[in-house]
Amino acid sequence: MSLIEKLQWRYATKKMDASKVVPKEKLEQILDAIRLSASSSGLQPYEVIVVSNKAIREKICTIASNQSQIIDCSYVLVFAAWDTYTAQRINDAFDMTEEIRNLKSESGTAYRQNLLKNYPTRDPEVNFTHAAKQAYIAVGTALIAASYQQVDCTPMEGFDPVALDDILNLKERGLRSVVIMPIGYRKADEDWLVNLKKVRRSKDQFVIRIE
């Protein structure tokens, strides 16, 4: 299948088959792809929590409108953004770049200093919103990576983020949940959506070409 065929195959799975387990290697490939996502200034201001624990998934299900995929999938990925930008977080990211690229100290560079001056002093809510946007880019990568691996998934905003942060102790880690994504395998004979046509606006309505 071509990439486009795989993206056509992908859909927001409504019913998953609990008897089919996503192999560890496929999970790791999906996580590797997510890790390669682009992010503003390369800060990667979010983390991905992989929940396989059944009891915790049951708790998550209750605060996510009882969406059954959370129980029937193999793993629930939780995309959780930094609650704010701190000097430490910014410095860690720049220090890592410096180390990996064998650059001499960048601590005085205008770029780093500009972020250090502007980000930590902003309203934490503004910072969280900015970080959450980066997490959504990772969600997009995950959707494509899962379809590439012929693994089903359902991106979900339909959950109570405060309750989820509580279940996973995310506040202690300086994180706030943004999107969750059960990954598993479709149970086609019980999924009302599987055979319905994909609905997208035509390219003519969707792409503005300025020539």
Ligand SMILES: Cc1cc2nc3c(=O)[nH]c(=O)nc-3n(C[C@H](O)[C@H](O)[C@H](O)COP(=O)(O)O)c2cc1C
């Ligand atoms: C950020 C986001 C949140 C979503 N939340 C839910 C959700 O809570 N439950 C659900 O069943 N589908 C959810 N969806 C799936 C969308 O409804 C679905 O992607 C859209 O209708 C397009 O259909 P398709 O993905 O099957 O092509 C979400 C999708 C995105 C991108």
